Amino acid sequence: MKFIPIYIEAGISGFESPATEYKELGLSLDQLLISHPNATFIGQASGESMIEAGIFDGDLLIVDRSLTAKNGNIIVANYNGCFVCKIIDKDQARLLSASKDHAPVKINQEDEFQVEGIVTRSIRMHLKSPELLKCMP
Amino acid sequence: MYALVDAVSFYASAEKVFDPSIRNKPVVVLTNNDGCICAVCPIARRLGIPKFEPYFKVKWLLQKHGVVVRSSNYELYADLSEKMMNVIARFCDDQYIYSIDESFLLFKNYDNLIKDWDKYGHEIRRAIWKETKLPVGVGFGMTPTLAKAANHAAKKLLGYNGVAVIESKSSAKEVLQKMDVGDIWGIGRKISKRLNLQGINNAFQFSTLDPKSIRREFSVVTERTLNELNGLSCLSWDDVREDKREIFSTRSFGQRIVDKHALQAALSKHGAIVCKKVRQQSSLVKKLLIFASSSPHDDFYYKQSFIYEFPVASDNSCDILSAISSVLDEIFKPGVRFYRCGVGAIQLESRRFQQSDLFMPDNSNPQLMKCLDKINNRYGQGTLKLGSEGKSEKFKMRREFLSPQFTSNWKDIPKIIC
Numbered sequence: 031m032k033f034i035p036i037y038i039e040a041g042i043s044g045f046e047s048p049a050t051e052y053k054e055l056g057l058s059l060d061q062l063l064i065s066h067p068n069a070t071f072i073g074q075a076s077g078e079s080m081i082e083a084g085i086f087d088g089d090l091l092i093v094d095r096s097l098t099a100k101n102g103n104i105i106v107a108n109y110n111g112c113f114v115c116k117i118i119d120k121d122q123a124r125l126l127s128a129s130k131d132h133a134p135v136k137i138n139q140e141d142e143f144q145v146e147g148i149v150t151r152s153i154r155m156h157l158k159s160p161e162l163l164k165c166m167p
Numbered sequence: 168m169y170a171l172v173d174a175v176s177f178y179a180s181a182e183k184v185f186d187p188s189i190r191n192k193p194v195v196v197l198t199n200n201d202g203c204i205c206a207v208c209p210i211a212r213r214l215g216i217p218k219f220e221p222y223f224k225v226k227w228l229l230q231k232h233g234v235v236v237r238s239s240n241y242e243l244y245a246d247l248s249e250k251m252m253n254v255i256a257r258f259c260d261d262q263y264i265y266s267i268d269e270s271f272l273l274f275k276n277y278d279n280l281i282k283d284w285d286k287y288g289h290e291i292r293r294a295i296w297k298e299t300k301l302p303v304g305v306g307f308g309m310t311p312t313l314a315k316a317a318n319h320a321a322k323k324l325l326g327y328n329g330v331a332v333i334e335s336k337s338s339a340k341e342v343l344q345k346m347d348v349g350d351i352w353g354i355g356r357k358i359s360k361r362l363n364l365q366g367i368n369n370a371f372q373f374s375t376l377d378p379k380s381i382r383r384e385f386s387v388v389t390e391r392t393l394n395e396l397n398g399l400s401c402l403s404w405d406d407v408r409e410d411k412r413e414i415f416s417t418r419s420f421g422q423r424i425v426d427k428h429a430l431q432a433a434l435s436k437h438g439a440i441v442c443k444k445v446r447q448q449s450s451l452v453k454k455l456l457i458f459a460s461s462s463p464h465d466d467f468y469y470k471q472s473f474i475y476e477f478p479v480a481s482d483n484s485c486d487i488l489s490a491i492s493s494v495l496d497e498i499f500k501p502g503v504r505f506y507r508c509g510v511g512a513i514q515l516e517s518r519r520f521q522q523s524d525l526f527m528p529d530n531s532n533p534q535l536m537k538c539l540d541k542i543n544n545r546y547g548q549g550t551l552k553l554g555s556e557g558k559s560e561k562f563k564m565r566r567e568f569l570s571p572q573f574t575s576n577w578k579d580i581p582k583i584i585c
Contacts, residue, residue, distance in 0.1 A: 068253040069298035077585035111188035161577040
């Protein structure tokens with residue numbers, strides 16, 4: 031036979047936490063990292079050409095479409111049917127890499143080119159996340 | 168002033184947002200189970216790809232033109248729709264979301280703020296394109312029906328570049344003259360056929376008819392449409408979507424069903440979907456139609472349906488699913504390869520005005536149903552279900568050409584080449 035001990039309760043209510051009113055004030059990464067939620071998407075960097083700008087293979091990129099690209103911004107563009115992450119050089123219509131191993135790319139008339147948005151943040155996963163691991167081939 | 172903003176072939180355009188490799192290619196999207204074409208992008212439209220054709224019939228045509236084919240990716244569309252609606256909402260303080268890709272706006276007392284509606288429309292278009300990469304059409308009109316007509320003009324008629332404004336009798340005439348009467352919002356195929364027989368072909372001709380005789384010949388709804396075309400607002404947001412009078416859930420199977428339990432599970436699943444929708448609008452089911460059939464293309468076409476009437480109207484999934492189980496023997500026939508089945512609530516009652524029965528106990532269990540709906544809303548449809556729905560996945564939707572869930576699944580987020 032099993033006994034379940036039940037203790038007598040005398041309606042002790044304790045003290046309400048003095049912090050109750052402040053419960054809602056937690057930190058939200060979305061709030062910090064995403065200024066325009068409706069115009070923002072998250073992508074994943076693939077390749078080594080932006081290393082000197084601090085963007086490594088597998089990093090998460092937060093891309094804001096509502097901002098207008100200025101010279102020298104790190105952007106995501108549709109370049110001939112691919113999303114690429116580069117530094118934009120508006121004066122000479124070039125896409126610059128942040129690595130000595132990659133030469134600038136000139137945007138020509140016949141190229142399909144559209145600026146998708148500006149990379150406002152990049153996030154490195156120092157320990158691999160199980161959610162994201164699935165997408166690494 | 169009213170406006171209607173909607174996306175240009177939304178499903179097909181949504182497919183292009185995160186897949187830049189198909190931005191300049193013809194794209195079509197297929198319905199549930201890859202049955203029919205439900206969206207054709209403008210590039211594919213110019214190639215003469217028809218909408219609403221069964222996929223197998225036009226497969227050769229799609230291949231010939233190198234058309235990109237996609238299954239419906241509802242996860243992606245829901246996310247993009249929400250973002251698009253939020254961007255639209257910035258432009259007006261009174262927004263009514265009419266469907267997944269259509270939104271009405273009511274501009275009250277904006278006359279001093281906005282002098283040039285056409286320019287404002289282009290601002291809306293540009294913002295939505297920039298921020299969501301979805302192309303939209305914008306139509307302004309003095310009534311919702313005129314806004315809808317202007318939207319039609321903005322997208323379909325030559326000379327309008329995605330924006331059209333109807334702000335006077337003369338601008339209304341200009342648009343309505345170029346519109347088929349059947350393209351008017353609220354004029355169905357039957358009514359337009361009858362009007363055609365009377366020599367009424369375009370929308371402008373219709374707008375000059377006498378409202379009273381239209382009411383006599385058709386209905387008060389058609390009269391309202393006529394008045395709306397003449398600038399008299401008759402519809403308000405609440406009228407635009409009234410509670411549904413019938414709720415159906417039906418679908419053809421990915422694979423044929425020959426087993427009785429599999430048919431029961433499929434019917435039960437449809438029953439559960441109907442129940443959820445019934446509860447959403449606070450209705451109760453009085454009469455339920457349950458049906459199943461083989462394919463009309465089969466040699467021996469078999470179709471059986473059954474109407475079940477509840478003594479006391481109910482929204483309890485347990486009641487509805489046991490009703491389905493009780494008529495299963497009438498519907499199932501051994502040897503038939505079932506192709507489609509469905510359940511429809513064909514007579515609904517309002518929960519608010521429910522008549523209770525002196526002799527029948529009230530079987531409803533609102534707490535349990537609320538709990539069921541909450542769990543399924545939070546964790547996805549089918550997380551919690553009744554036993555008769557079964558656990559088999561046999562009639563899961565066929566989506567052979569599904570694109571990744573770019574915005575709702577971490578493993579599918581777009582790759583960006585560095």
